[in-house]
Amino acid sequence: MSRQKPVESELCVGEWQSDEWTPCENGLQSRSVICVSGGSTIPIEGCPTRVASRICGQEPEWGPVTYGLCNPSTGIRTGQATCFDEHENILSNSECTDDLEEDCTGQFVASGFEPCENGERTQNVICRTPDGILLDEAIWDLRCDGDEPPTTEECHETNCNNGVDDDDDGAVDCDDSECELDVACLVEFVVTTWMTIMIP
Numbered sequence: 001m002s003r004q005k006p007v008e009s010e011l012c013v014g015e016w017q018s019d020e021w022t023p024c025e026n027g028l029q030s031r032s033v034i035c036v037s038g039g040s041t042i043p044i045e046g047c048p049t050r051v052a053s054r055i056c057g058q059e060p061e062w063g064p065v066t067y068g069l070c071n072p073s074t075g076i077r078t079g080q081a082t083c084f085d086e087h088e089n090i091l092s093n094s095e096c097t098d099d100l101e102e103d104c105t106g107q108f109v110a111s112g113f114e115p116c117e118n119g120e121r122t123q124n125v126i127c128r129t130p131d132g133i134l135l136d137e138a139i140w141d142l143r144c145d146g147d148e149p150p151t152t153e154e155c156h157e158t159n160c161n162n163g164v165d166d167d168d169d170g171a172v173d174c175d176d177s178e179c180e181l182d183v184a185c186l187v188e189f190v191v192t193t194w195m196t197i198m199i200p
Helices: 137-143 181-199
Strands: 013-016 028-030 033-037 040-042 053-055 076-080 101-103 106-110 120-122 126-128 152-154
Touching: 013 053
Parallel strands: none
Antiparallel strands: 013 033, 028 053, 033 040, 076 101, 106 126, 120 152
């Protein structure tokens, strides 16, 4: 007659009960932890793993930062974020000391020079950030990369009917882009176009 093997006792699975964390000392906190099941303390092996100490004393930090548009008067943009401690608990924003500000950097953009007039030609210059904000001219020296393009320069007025390359650009008279709006050149263009159409 076979004898049945006795059933081994099962491990009693309980739950942790713990005190409050101690004050932070030398970068660590600790607390007393016991394993309880049915109102009785059982060996620690009967409970899932529970941490009884943790790192502390680290400075609070900002979470992911979302920045707004650049202020055109200051060249600075401000961000928004949530302040967390080292255990990812949310804190008051006043607990995080780092500024949520960063400089905006712009690039100079020139419109291109207008036709020469009275020995001078002009162009418009702006400084624009990547998000399209035009920075005030008063802060260009601080916030704009590179050298500022000139807004004026000397030039030689182009005579559109003298057979001379007046501005040394390789084009003469009506072939020069500065002569596009010259009356004589407009008439010549219209006549040439009409003859091309009328004469096969």
